[in-house]
Amino acid sequence: DVRGVDGAFTLHNMDAAAAIDAYVAEPDAYDPERADVSAVDRERVDRNASMPAPETAAVVGGGYVGVEVAEALSERGLDVHVFHRSGHLLSPFGETVGNRVEEALEAEGVAVHTDAPVEALVGDDRIEAIEVAGEGDGASTDRVPVDMAVVGVGIRPNTDLLDGTGVDLGTGDAIRVDDRGRTSLPDVYAAGDCATARHAVTGEPDWVPLGLTANRAGRAIGATVAGDPTPVGDIAGTAAVKAFDAEAARVGILDREKAEEAGFDPVSETVTAGSRSGYYPGAAETDVTLVADRDTGRLLGGSIVGTDRAAIRIDTLATAIEADMTVPEIERLDLAYAPPFSPVWDPILVAAKVLNGTLED
Template sequence: MSDPFVVVGADAAGLSAASKFRREAPDREVVVFEKGRWISYAFCGMPYFVEGRVERMSDLLSLSPSEVDERGIDLRRGHEVVTVDPEAKTVAVETADGDSFEQPYDDLLVATGARATTGPFDARGVDGAFTLHDMDAAAAIDAYVAEPDAYDPARADVSAVDRERVERNAAMPAPETAAIVGGGYVGVEMAEALAGRGLDVHVFHRSGHLLSDFGEAVGERVAEELGAKGVTVHTNAPVEALVGDDRIEAVTFGGDADGEGAETLPVDLAVVGVGIRPNTELLDGTGVELGEGGAILTDGHGRTSLSDVYAAGDCATAFHAVTGEPAWMPLGLTANRAGRAIGATVAGDPTPVGDIAGTAVVKAFDMEAGRVGLVGDDAARDAGFDPVRETVTAGSRSGYYPGAAETDVTLVADRDSGRLIGGSIVGPDRAAIRIDTLATALEADMTVPEVERLDLAYAPPFSPVWDPVLVAAKVLNGTLGEA
């Protein structure tokens, strides 16, 4: 084999690309370097493992190293790519054993993902303080929240687990009170998970409503649901510090810029989920162009500004379906889809990675929520639109059919063109899946009148005659007509 395709990162984008490439170009070599030992795991499933809904950590793995080997992929774990030389077309690699070497490439994919940020404080080195952005953290949290004599080590049934870290956390007294720092996806999902493990859970969010990217209507109903299930929600309450030397003892929150007026809550567990940052350091000094959030700027086929170098997943941008501009929205489908497309392109079949719209769903106990496109007015105006919005409440099924529940739908349109540019949905009865209708409408550049005329399915167990999406479009269309 020759003309190596080198992939950096062995998770969603990287192994999707390598697998597709191997099928399409069996005569070329493909080498995948992975800094750690974990590969191809379901990041989005980790809160459900902590909660106990997922019984074994191995259930979150898509591919094992042996399965990757069977595909003819040269996977090398414990190998970190530290620099890239685009002129020589080589990467410098350091191994976990301290060795180093250079690997030539014909084509290179950077799929290095992202890492958790912790805001103004450092959660490392303090027992009971965690970020949740890798499987070792999930295993450690799961061990920490269990009573020492009740922990089941068989739950962390993958050889890649940091066993020493798990055993250390399993030996500590089980916590009673948890602080979730950040009310985004991870924060909401972990609030449910930890409440399910019997903890007194407090969620702290910097802004006025949870799930800021979903809009106010979603944030308010999710907060109500969390409160109804015993979770205390603190909005407009940025956490200023984690208190504790060896083990977390408290969090301070809600003070002004000088720290005046801050409150203190004793806790013995803290999960920090305030954001992520793309891993792009290996391209420092190459002159690669970066985009939103410091992510690697790519074109419609995943190419970077460097010749024969591609990027995909949580470290890369893609084009936004509404604005047409590069955007950074690190989500699971985006990574898998882009990796597969790049694998095909490198193998000789140019394949677009596809646009993104930030389509996302989240669950909070019995409440479901979804969002897509430009939900906030500021984001819409920054993109050059004049946003008009309406929020309606409609039944999820025919009113006489058991299980019908109130569903809130927010639609956002451009005043001049009538084009649908964003929306969100929240409710307890199959609300989240309805966001796919809006995502499809955005991809098709549909106007609000066109959405109103969609022939959506009706039967009493599934929807009223007028689906909540159609009701919202009808109301918003009337507002646009009055403008």
């Protein structure tokens, strides 16, 4: 057994340990026990999609999971509606990415409803419709007939079992840890979807529950408790998602308000450039957005979207953020050129050149 602080809890096996991670947020308006309404759980979604005669599915939430579930259900032959409360899908990726992904979904027959907060799931024994708030004060609600719903409106750290232990919580009610994964309690460490980590751009604790973050922090803590103090590493929110042929990725801080709250004066530019030499088969338009601090020229964040190996290019920007590179330094990078892989001027170099010009104005 692994004992908790003052006997607060006991972990009898790895399944119990794995439960201290994060779980899907389920708004009060939805009943997660209904057979035809799923919070994001692969087995339940698969089972519900196989129920007798499901024809039309609602996906509530247009984030990572909502976009990928919409594609999966569409591929199974269902008519799919995606409902997202903000103005564009994939809010953390920025408007350019959200609009391109929306176009990709709609090109495959998925109906996308933005600025569409869901008020209720309507029906008795089975869901019959999605009720969406109308625009403006006093506006009537709209109903869209569906016979299956998947709700994916975010997650939060599953730290409820720590109530009463005195452990300090941080951003998003995740467990606050230092650079070694130590909590506020003696000899207690935390890592993964339940814990904060230092953001590479701001230097402040943040909560970004992603796979590499959990794996790296877990290894580091294992080394630390075995006598080899190892930092858990910074996070930059590097993430990727696909929707049919479109693929997108993001890193760092893209939101102007968040950048300003962190003390930066953000400047951004978006460019469209070819993924390969224009004459080479398979070349496609790639949109790159870069955000930098006006005073220092330091790269704060970036996003990429396209149909030809666009997402993997984000790793160049993730490396630049980890190294505190400026936009002029990125513009001078010696990136590989060969017609099958990239044009002479890689889309990232084009974006850096344009943004550098803006910074110099």
